[in-house]
Amino acid sequence: MARLPFLPREHKFFDLFEQGAENIIKASNALKQMLDKWQFIDSCVAEITEIEHEGDSITHQIISMLHRTFVTPFDREDIALLAHTMDDVLDFIHASADSMFIYKIKAPTQRAKELADVIVMEAAEVQKAVACMRHKKQFKQMLDRCVEINRLENAADRIYRAAIGELFDTTTDIAELIKWREIYEHMESATDRCEDVADVLEGVALKNA
Amino acid sequence: MARLPFLPREHKFFDLFEQGAENIIKASNALKQMLDKWQFIDSCVAEITEIEHEGDSITHQIISMLHRTFVTPFDREDIALLAHTMDDVLDFIHASADSMFIYKIKAPTQRAKELADVIVMEAAEVQKAVACMRHKKQFKQMLDRCVEINRLENAADRIYRAAIGELFDTTTDIAELIKWREIYEHMESATDRCEDVADVLEGVALKNA
Amino acid sequence: MARLPFLPREHKFFDLFEQGAENIIKASNALKQMLDKWQFIDSCVAEITEIEHEGDSITHQIISMLHRTFVTPFDREDIALLAHTMDDVLDFIHASADSMFIYKIKAPTQRAKELADVIVMEAAEVQKAVACMRHKKQFKQMLDRCVEINRLENAADRIYRAAIGELFDTTTDIAELIKWREIYEHMESATDRCEDVADVLEGVALKNA
Numbered sequence: 001m002a003r004l005p006f007l008p009r010e011h012k013f014f015d016l017f018e019q020g021a022e023n024i025i026k027a028s029n030a031l032k033q034m035l036d037k038w039q040f041i042d043s044c045v046a047e048i049t050e051i052e053h054e055g056d057s058i059t060h061q062i063i064s065m066l067h068r069t070f071v072t073p074f075d076r077e078d079i080a081l082l083a084h085t086m087d088d089v090l091d092f093i094h095a096s097a098d099s100m101f102i103y104k105i106k107a108p109t110q111r112a113k114e115l116a117d118v119i120v121m122e123a124a125e126v127q128k129a130v131a132c133m134r135h136k137k138q139f140k141q142m143l144d145r146c147v148e149i150n151r152l153e154n155a156a157d158r159i160y161r162a163a164i165g166e167l168f169d170t171t172t173d174i175a176e177l178i179k180w181r182e183i184y185e186h187m188e189s190a191t192d193r194c195e196d197v198a199d200v201l202e203g204v205a206l207k208n209a
Numbered sequence: 210m211a212r213l214p215f216l217p218r219e220h221k222f223f224d225l226f227e228q229g230a231e232n233i234i235k236a237s238n239a240l241k242q243m244l245d246k247w248q249f250i251d252s253c254v255a256e257i258t259e260i261e262h263e264g265d266s267i268t269h270q271i272i273s274m275l276h277r278t279f280v281t282p283f284d285r286e287d288i289a290l291l292a293h294t295m296d297d298v299l300d301f302i303h304a305s306a307d308s309m310f311i312y313k314i315k316a317p318t319q320r321a322k323e324l325a326d327v328i329v330m331e332a333a334e335v336q337k338a339v340a341c342m343r344h345k346k347q348f349k350q351m352l353d354r355c356v357e358i359n360r361l362e363n364a365a366d367r368i369y370r371a372a373i374g375e376l377f378d379t380t381t382d383i384a385e386l387i388k389w390r391e392i393y394e395h396m397e398s399a400t401d402r403c404e405d406v407a408d409v410l411e412g413v414a415l416k417n418a
Numbered sequence: 419m420a421r422l423p424f425l426p427r428e429h430k431f432f433d434l435f436e437q438g439a440e441n442i443i444k445a446s447n448a449l450k451q452m453l454d455k456w457q458f459i460d461s462c463v464a465e466i467t468e469i470e471h472e473g474d475s476i477t478h479q480i481i482s483m484l485h486r487t488f489v490t491p492f493d494r495e496d497i498a499l500l501a502h503t504m505d506d507v508l509d510f511i512h513a514s515a516d517s518m519f520i521y522k523i524k525a526p527t528q529r530a531k532e533l534a535d536v537i538v539m540e541a542a543e544v545q546k547a548v549a550c551m552r553h554k555k556q557f558k559q560m561l562d563r564c565v566e567i568n569r570l571e572n573a574a575d576r577i578y579r580a581a582i583g584e585l586f587d588t589t590t591d592i593a594e595l596i597k598w599r600e601i602y603e604h605m606e607s608a609t610d611r612c613e614d615v616a617d618v619l620e621g622v623a624l625k626n627a
Contacts, residue, residue: 064415067412067416103377104374161520164520165520168521168597174383174592175377175383175386177596178383178386179377181596311583312582313586384586384595387595387596387599
């Protein structure tokens with residue numbers, strides 16, 4: 001059955017998801033900049049905190065629109081899940097930056113910079129994948145983005161494991177070890193949540209193809 | 210469309226949620242008392258463990274009644290989600306007390322007492338919010354409670370962050386640091402889960418208003 | 419109402435769940451062997467990693483078949499939840515083995531062996547419980563398996579708590595303490611997830627009895 005074009009109301013969902021993806025881009029860039037420049041940490045963390053609050057508001061708008069809308073472009077549970085997993089990405093980017101701040105980290109590590117680079121690349125892919133949702137003929141392209149997000153998550157996983165191994169091999173200050181282990185975990189969780197976003201999008205593409 | 214009054218069967222859900230909220234009150238009071246008096250730790254933890262088991266039983270009753278009931282007062286997924294998030298609150302109150310016990314903590318900290326105070330206040334708000342579910346005309350009041358729970362969660366977050374900062378600044382015994390970090394995390398998670406309860410209730414109020 | 423026998427298509431779900439259970443058996447045996455022999459750690463971890471990837475593929479097949487199938491043997495959300503919780507069991511078995519590898523653990527502990535033994539026993543019960551799904555007259559037997567999984571999870575919890583207590587009592591090398599705490603947590607989470615599997619199966623039995 002040929003499906004009719006999306007209704008005006010439905011476009012609002014895509015608008016919100018694209019805003020959400022834009023927010024992930026902004027947060028990942030702020031994290032990368034924070035690690036690269038390593039100054040004005042307070043204001044970087046404050047900026048990421050604000051982006052995270054905007055993200056909460058976008059998620060809230062999506063969920064409450066879902067409750068008020070009869071016809072939705074995709075399954076309601078996929079829309080809710082996508083909103084929540086995109087929000088989780090932001091939460092972990094925020095947790096990464098915030099824990100560096102709370103723990104009064106003196107200097108960034110090379111591994112943290114590498115992880116931030118992967119998060120920036122994943123954010124770009126998430127944005128491109130989300131943009132493909134509007135048109136079914138772009139679903140094939142969306143699936144390609146999802147494959148790329150999975151590849152990046154595997155790369156992040158290797159960096160994370162190397163980082164943890166090095167941490168226990170080289171750190172004599174145990175308090176430092178505890179702090180960095182948590183920071184690396186948050187960064188790795190951010191990349192995991194990008195993969196969760198890819199999984200939801202993949203499901204959407206397969207069901208609606 | 211004017212909705213008919215709730216059916217007798219439906220009232221059973223409200224009864225169970227109110228029992229669940231009462232249980233959260235009891236557990237949070239026991240945690241506060243444990244921290245304030247700091248004696249008979251074993252029996253305090255045993256009491257909280259028992260309350261947590263009662264909570265499991267209430268959750269179980271709600272879920273199994275959900276499976277056997279055709280007409281439910283709210284969306285089935287909201288009922289299931291509310292039951293599970295209320296159960297999560299209890300789980301983290303229990304984990305907080307239990308980790309103090311397993312880790313053979315010698316004395317409570319001021320920050321732990323402050324967090325317990327917030328948990329007690331949140332529990333009171335959760336109970337009041339849950340009590341508003343029975344009558345649609347109390348939904349406005351329920352939303353006010355949810356706002357208050359969010360405010361308390363923000364307060365708890367500030368206490369948690371201060372506690373973690375102080376912990377790393379002042380603790381020279383690293384084992385002690387690891388133990389307290391986990392205890393604070395559990396306490397902060399308990400307040401997060403109260404916020405999750407508020408989010409579900411807010412959704413219920415918006416959808417059914 | 420007498421329900422008709424399962425359709426051919428529906429049997430495919432049971433086949434996949436049985437493959438998933440078989441996979442959990444294989445992973446738990448590999449973990450036990452790794453801890454008992456404590457040699458060729460690399461190849462043991464590699465084997466468990468491969469089993470975990472097979473598990474991902476099985477989960478993926480179940481979810482994508484769910485999207486393409488109109489009549490399912492049980493509620494769609496129970497099928498999805500069962501697939502995901504079974505996958506979680508594998509993830510935590512993998513995380514247990516993997517963290518021993520990343521942390522370059524020198525020798526296994528008695529408590530880790532005890533936890534591995536419980537995981538092996540739970541895996542056997544999960545397999546038997548899953549095998550009962552095909553025939554409603556075996557639902558009573560399935561419930562008995564679920565009770566046994568709960569009993570084993572309680573036993574694992576006691577071992578875990580003893581392990582953590584001993585760890586803080588006896589370990590002077592704090593890095594070692596951090597490593598083992600994480601390993602024990604992963605092992606205990608594996609047993610928790612078996613209990614989650616039992617909870618889903620219990621729900622299925624109660625709803626479809």
